[in-house]
Amino acid sequence: MIRDITIGQYYPADSVIHRLDPRTKLVGTLAFILSLFLFRSYAAYLVATVFLAGVIRASKVPFKFMVRGMKAIVFLLLITVVFNMFLTPGEPLVRIWKLTVTREGLELAIFMAIRLTYLIIGSSVMTLTTTPNQLTDGMEKGLRPLNKLHVPVHEMAMIMSIALRFIPILLEETDKIMKAQMARGADFESGGVIKKAKSMVPLLVPLFISAFRRANDLAMAMEARGYHGGEGRTKMKPLHYQKRDRAAYLTLVVYLLAMYGAKRIAGF
Amino acid sequence: MSIKLEHVNYIYSPGTAYEKQALTDICLEFPDGQFAGIIGHTGSGKSTLIQHLNGLVRATSGTVYYNGEDIYREDYPMKDLRSRVGLVFQYPEYQLFEVDVFSDVCFGPKNLGLPKEEVEKRAYHALQQVGLKEKYFKKSPFELSGGQKRRAAIAGILAMQPEVLILDEPTAGLDPKGRDDILDQIQLLHREQGITVVLVSHSMEDIARYVERIVVMDKGRVRFNDRPEKVFEHYRELEQIGLAAPQVTYVMQALRERGMDVDIHAATVEGAAASIRSYFGNFEKRREG
Ligand SMILES: Nc1ncnc2c1ncn2[C@@H]1O[C@H](COP(=O)(O)OP(=O)(O)O)[C@@H](O)[C@H]1O
Numbered sequence: 001m002i003r004d005i006t007i008g009q010y011y012p013a014d015s016v017i018h019r020l021d022p023r024t025k026l027v028g029t030l031a032f033i034l035s036l037f038l039f040r041s042y043a044a045y046l047v048a049t050v051f052l053a054g055v056i057r058a059s060k061v062p063f064k065f066m067v068r069g070m071k072a073i074v075f076l077l078l079i080t081v082v083f084n085m086f087l088t089p090g091e092p093l094v095r096i097w098k099l100t101v102t103r104e105g106l107e108l109a110i111f112m113a114i115r116l117t118y119l120i121i122g123s124s125v126m127t128l129t130t131t132p133n134q135l136t137d138g139m140e141k142g143l144r145p146l147n148k149l150h151v152p153v154h155e156m157a158m159i160m161s162i163a164l165r166f167i168p169i170l171l172e173e174t175d176k177i178m179k180a181q182m183a184r185g186a187d188f189e190s191g192g193v194i195k196k197a198k199s200m201v202p203l204l205v206p207l208f209i210s211a212f213r214r215a216n217d218l219a220m221a222m223e224a225r226g227y228h229g230g231e232g233r234t235k236m237k238p239l240h241y242q243k244r245d246r247a248a249y250l251t252l253v254v255y256l257l258a259m260y261g262a263k264r265i266a267g268f
Numbered sequence: 269m270s271i272k273l274e275h276v277n278y279i280y281s282p283g284t285a286y287e288k289q290a291l292t293d294i295c296l297e298f299p300d301g302q303f304a305g306i307i308g309h310t311g312s313g314k315s316t317l318i319q320h321l322n323g324l325v326r327a328t329s330g331t332v333y334y335n336g337e338d339i340y341r342e343d344y345p346m347k348d349l350r351s352r353v354g355l356v357f358q359y360p361e362y363q364l365f366e367v368d369v370f371s372d373v374c375f376g377p378k379n380l381g382l383p384k385e386e387v388e389k390r391a392y393h394a395l396q397q398v399g400l401k402e403k404y405f406k407k408s409p410f411e412l413s414g415g416q417k418r419r420a421a422i423a424g425i426l427a428m429q430p431e432v433l434i435l436d437e438p439t440a441g442l443d444p445k446g447r448d449d450i451l452d453q454i455q456l457l458h459r460e461q462g463i464t465v466v467l468v469s470h471s472m473e474d475i476a477r478y479v480e481r482i483v484v485m486d487k488g489r490v491r492f493n494d495r496p497e498k499v500f501e502h503y504r505e506l507e508q509i510g511l512a513a514p515q516v517t518y519v520m521q522a523l524r525e526r527g528m529d530v531d532i533h534a535a536t537v538e539g540a541a542a543s544i545r546s547y548f549g550n551f552e553k554r555r556e557g
């Protein structure tokens with residue numbers, strides 16, 4: 001079903017990458033993605049490839065889980081490549097009917113494909129090695145300075161972690177209700193658009209009711225346990241940078257320098 | 269005429285980090301007209317197993333036969349099977365969605381493509397079968413009590429007039445009265461209409477009172493599959509897998525160990541009482557005679 005989407009699917013394993021502070025991973029991922037857009041050259045992408053491969057290796061997550069997230073964007077990737085290839089003006093290479101592939105277009109297409117692919121794989125590495133809870137914890141702590149500007153950082157993080165927590169629950173619920181209605185002869189597949197939309201009612205009504213019921217219960221349970229917002233709330237597992245995080249930041253700096261150097265020195 | 273499973277295996281999310289073998293080499297048969305029980309600890313695979321019986325879940329390997337026909341055959345009428353093998357899910361009240369109880373019960377038979385009068389006739393009949401009073405028919409399902417909702421949901425399946433009725437823990441979360449009412453009604457259905465019933469439960473007391481045969485599940489495998497009194501003889505093994513024989517079994521076993529000749533196979537309190545009474549009756553007679 002919808003479970004093929006890798007982003008947001010934690011892969012439990014015991015690795016250095018898993019143990020890193022979520023803030024380190026967030027900053028690292030962001031820096032990696034930025035570097036893909038800042039240093040546009042084959043040599044730099046070679047460095048990025050080595051770096052990404054190294055991180056994947058260290059994460060102990062099987063490679064096939066990384067590429068699983070790619071399935072969702074294959075179509076987008078294809079469109080990007082095709083448009084860039086044909087619609088970029090420049091020195092013509094091949095001519096197919098009325099369309100011309102230009103040298104610049106081909107290059108742009110290749111760069112775009114690499115960027116998008118690495119972007120998805122890079123963020124998959126983060127989400128596969130970090131539980132949603134750690135991720136929101138990391139964001140909350142990392143963005144805490146914004147509190148001074150009256151940005152409700154804690155509330156936003158709380159909303160996000162609850163939403164993330166509810167995704168698998170609601171997916172499971174959908175599966176269950178769908179099966180239960182199918183046992184009553186419901187048909188979710190055949191028919192035209194209108195018939196299909198109508199057939200969703202027996203699924204959506206119970207799903208909404210259950211979502212509201214769960215939200216209500218959760219709010220009740222939180223209040224019963226004295227939740228009163230972020231003010232003065234302490235953490236069960238407070239985030240502290242460790243030695244390995246310092247090492248990771250150092251590696252990141254080396255990586256960025258290598259990217260810069262590769263683009264500057266190699267020059268292709 | 270029966271449902272038959274041959275070497276059925278089922279794996280959830282194969283090929284992922286969350287891969288889970290839920291069923292291992294299940295071979296079972298549910299003959300026509302039998303009242304069977306499936307019991308097992310939480311997570312032993314009961315719900316997964318019963319979803320195979322009407323084709324909602326497709327076995328990873330193995331075959332399921334309904335009345336001798338392989339239901340995984342290319343052109344097998346799956347929708348037809350789902351109407352003949354009625355499956356009441358756990359907490360079925362969560363699947364109610366219509367504006368009133370009566371329309372909700374109509375959903376099943378309507379999907380069978382029956383004419384309106386027939387649909388309504390069946391819904392009416394089904395609601396009577398589960399003992400829901402007419403004053404509730406036009407109420408919103410969400411105005412009913414937990415037990416009444418449960419009955420309405422069961423009626424939703426009965427209205428399709430299935431040949432086999434499977435219920436997944438129909439008494440979960442109900443009070444003792446609601447529990448007995450529902451189980452008694454199911455038994456009545458079984459007796460009067462002769463439909464096959466498969467009752468899933470994790471309470472031995474519930475099961476012991478009603479069923480003719482017990483399938484005991486443990487970690488995705490069938491551990492025992494026999495008449496209740498035979499299964500209860502293994503009460504020590506049942507304890508090891510997180511279950512227990514009905515309490516009267518323990519009483520009767522203890523009495524037997526103390527040299528009283530009572531029936532250790534008595535599975536209900538009434539049966540046990542009768543057996544003890546008759547033992548004392550004989551005892552008195554021997555003393556007098
Ligand atoms: N949708 C699902 N996805 C993954 N695993 C599941 C799913 N449903 C059940 N399981 C797992 O399969 C096993 C059997 O579950 P289930 O058939 O629901 O047991 P029972 O009904 O006896 O409690 C359990 O270990 C459970 O965690």
Ligand SMILES: [Mg+2]
Nearest residue numbers: 314315358436
């Ligand atoms: Mg279950």
